[in-house]
Amino acid sequence: MHPPSANVNDRLPPVHVPLATEPLGIMGSLKAARSNLLSILPEIAVRQPMVSGQTGIRWHMIMDPGAIRRVLLENVDNYPKSKATKNILRPAIGDSLFIAEGAHWRWQRRAAAPVFSQRNMLSLAPVMSAAALRAVDRVAAAGNRAVDFQDEMVRTTFDVISEVTFSGDGSFDADAVHRAIDLYIAEAGKVSLLDMLGVPDWVPRPGRVFSGKAVGKMKSVADEAIEARRKRGASDVPDLLDLLMAGEDPETAKSMNTSELRDNLLTFIVAGHETTALTLAWSLYLCAYDQDVQERARVEAQRCMSGAAPTGEEAAKMPLIRQIVDEALRLYPPAGIISRTAQAPDVLCARDIRPGDTVMIPIYALHRNHMLWDNPNAFDPSRFADKKSVDRYAYLPFGDGPRICIGASFAIQEAVIILATLLARFRFELVEGRDPDPVMILTLRPDDGVWLTAKPV
Template sequence: MTATPPSKQSPVKVPLVTDVWGVFKTLIEARKNVLSIIPELATLQPIISGRVAWVNWHMVMDPSAIQHILRDNLENYPKSDVVKNTLEPAIGDSLFIAEGAHWRWQRRAAAPVFSPRNIANLAPIMGASADASCARLGDGSPRIDMYAEMISATFDVISDITFSGSDVLDSDEVHRAIDNYIEQVGRVSIFDVIGLPTWIPRPSRVLQPSALKQTKAIANSAVRNRAASGPRNVPDLLDLLMAGEDLKTKRKMNASELRDNLLTFIVAGHETTALTLSWALYLCAFDPVVQDKLRAEAQNVLNGRTATAEDCANLTYTKQVLNETLRLYPPAALISRTAQSHDVLSDRDIKPKDTVMIPIYALHRHHALWDNPDEFNPDRFGEDARHDRFAFLPFGDGPRVCIAAQFAMTEAQIILATLISRYKFERIDGLNPKPVMVLTLRPEGGVQLKVSKV
C-alpha cells in the first residue's frame, strides 16, 4: 500500500449498505444499481455471508481466498447461472461464458489474436480514433458529454479493427442495441434473488430485442462475406479469429462460434474501454493537479503528435492514472460464481450451489488493502508502489483473466494521452456523474465536462 495524504476530498462513489434489507428491498435496490446492495462491511472484512430466501451467498474480499477461486480451484467456481442466462442470448457459448474444455480450446485459438505483435499492428487505428475524437471536440465547448464521446471513439476502434473500416455497422445503432439489451435483460430478477431454477423463464429475458437480432445478423453476414472474399492484406480481428487454431486439437471456430466471439469483443471490447476513459477524464477534471502532471507527460512524450503503441512504455503516469481509475470504477465491478462442491474460503464453509461473489468495487476500496481507499491517488501505482496481486482485479486473474487486457490498456493510453495533450477538462457544478452498475459500471447522466483547447 502507498500512503496518501489524509482529509482529501473524494470523487463520487456508490453508497454501500449499512442496514439489513429483506428480499424485496434488496430486489428493488439491485434493479436500480447492483452495487448498492453491497454491505459497507465488505470494505472492512475478509468475507461476509448471508442468505436470501433459500440461497446462501458469500462475498469474498480476502486476496488469498480470491486466488483460490480464480486460479487454484477454478473448476469448482464456474460463472453463475445468472450471468450465463443474461449474456448467452447475445454472445452464445462464446469465450466469455463457456466452461471447461469448450472454453479451453476457444481460449487457445483466440490467444494469438491479442499478441503484442498484433496489438502493435492494430494500434494505428486507435491513434486515428483519437484524432477523430479531437476533430469532433474542435475548439471545445462549455459542456460536452465525454462518456458519449468516448463511446464513439472506442466504437470507431472496434469497428475498424473488426471490419476494416466497412460501413456495415452503424455505431449509434449497435450501441443502442447493446443498451436496450442490457436494460431489458441485465437487471436482477426476483427469480434470481430467491434462487429459482434457471430453466424457469425470467419475464424480462423471454424476448430478444429486435436491434440485437439485427446486430447478430450483421455479424453473420460479415463472417460469410469474409469467408468468401478471404483475409485482408493487413489482418483485422475477424481475419485473426478465422485463422485462429487450437494447437492441441487443430480445431478452428465454425461460423456461429466466430459470430458469437466477434459479438463478445464488440460488446465488451468497446464499452469497457469507453467507461475507463470516461471515468479517467472525470477524475482528471476532479483533480487538476493530476491532470496537469498527466498533460506534461503527454506533451513531453508526444511533442504535438498522436500517441502510438511505441509511446506506451514512456507514458508511465498515464498508465498510473488509468490503473487508479480502474481501481475506483472497475467496469466489471462484481464477479459471481456458483460453487460446485464443498470448499473452505477464509475459514468459512462453502456448500455446493452456494453463490460466491467477488465484489471488485468493494475489494478495490477495502480499508485493509488500500490506504484512504476512496481517494484518487495515481501514485498508488507508481514504480515503487506495492499491492497484493489479488487485491486489484480490473481484468480478473487466473486462467480466465481478460484475454484483451493489454489491447484495452494500449487503446486507453493512446486515446487518453492524445486527448489530454490537446485539451483541458473541467468539472461543471452540479453535474457529477453517478456510478450505477447494471452489467457494467456506468456514469449515469454521462460525464459532463467543460472542454477547452490548450
C-alpha cells in the first residue's frame, strides 16, 4: 500500500504500466501485446514527440499535439482507422459510427448527433442516479469486506445503459448481451500476429472465430428488441432506442434500418458501460490512494446534493469531482492507443509518412509525456482546474476532431453522478497487497479488479 502523504511529490505515484526499454521485435511485440498492449510502448514515447520503427509494417507513434491535430482534424481523411482496429471490432459492431468511414460515417453521425444533446442527457440523469443508489445499497451490504469496484462499477453502468437504451421493457436480455460483450473483449480483442504483419482481413483470426457464437447471440438479442419496439412504439419519455429510431440525417432524410440500428446500439452499449465503468473504478482507486482529495470531494458532493443523489444540473456544479474524473481519464484512458493507416504521403514532425504506414496515437504515453505534463505520473486533479491551460491535443480521453466520441457528455455526467453519490456516503481505502494492475487488451482494465473497503461516513 502506498504511504499516505498530502504532497504528491513526496510519495510513490499511483500504479502504472512499465514501458519497454529495448526493442521487442515481431515475436516479442506479439507476446507483449497479447498480455498487455501498452507494454509494447517504448519508454522514450513519454519523453519524445514522435517514435518510429518497423515490426512487420512501418509504424509511427506521435505524441506531438500539432501532429496529432493534423491526423485527427486537419488531414483526417488521410488517416482512417487501421485495419487491425476494424478486424477486431467489425464482427461485433459492423459498420457502425465507430467503424464506418466517409459518407457512410457522415450520415450516421448527423442522424445520431441529436440523440446526445444536452437536453436529452439531463433527462437521463435520474436513471444514472437510481443506478448509483442501487450501488450504494450493494456496497453497504458488503459491510467491512473488501469489494471489487471494477465489477461493481460494470454492474452499475450496465444498469444505466440497459435502462436508457431499452427502458427496462423486458424485450432485452441484458445478461446475455453482457456475457457476450465480456467474452468478445476477452477473446477477440487480443492482437493477432496476422494483424501486425498486415495479412488480409479475410484470413481468419482464431480468437475472433471462437467468439463468433457470442457475437451472433448478442446481435440476435438486439434485433429482437428493435423489432419489438417497432411494434410497441415509442415510450412517453423516449429512451436511446426511441431517439435513434426517430433520428434521420438532416441533409438526406435517411434513417437507420434494423441492422444499422443494431450495430450502433451495440456500439453504444459496449462503449457506454465499459469505458465509464473503468473511469469510475480508477477514480475510486485514486480517491482511496489520496485521502485528502477524497475528503475534499466528499465535502463538495454533500454540499451540492439536495437529495439522495445529484441531479444533472447539480452534477455540473461539482468541479473537484469532475477534475478527479478528468485526472483518472488522463492516467488510465480506457482507449490507451488510437491506430490509423495513412492513405497518402504526408509529413508529421518533419518525418515522412508513406501510404500504408500505421500511425498510432498512444494516448497512455501522450497523457504521461514529460514534455507536456508536470510530474506526469502523479495524481493531481488540480491540473484540470483551468481547462484552458491544458493543450487540447495533449489530452484525448475521447479522441478529437470530427470523430470525437459522440457519447462523451453522457459518460462524464454518469461518472460524476455515480462518483459523487458514492463519495457522499463512504470512505474508500486501499486493500494492502491488492493494488490494481493496469492491463490493456481492448480497453485499459485493472487486472484482477480494484479492491477497496468502503466505510460509511
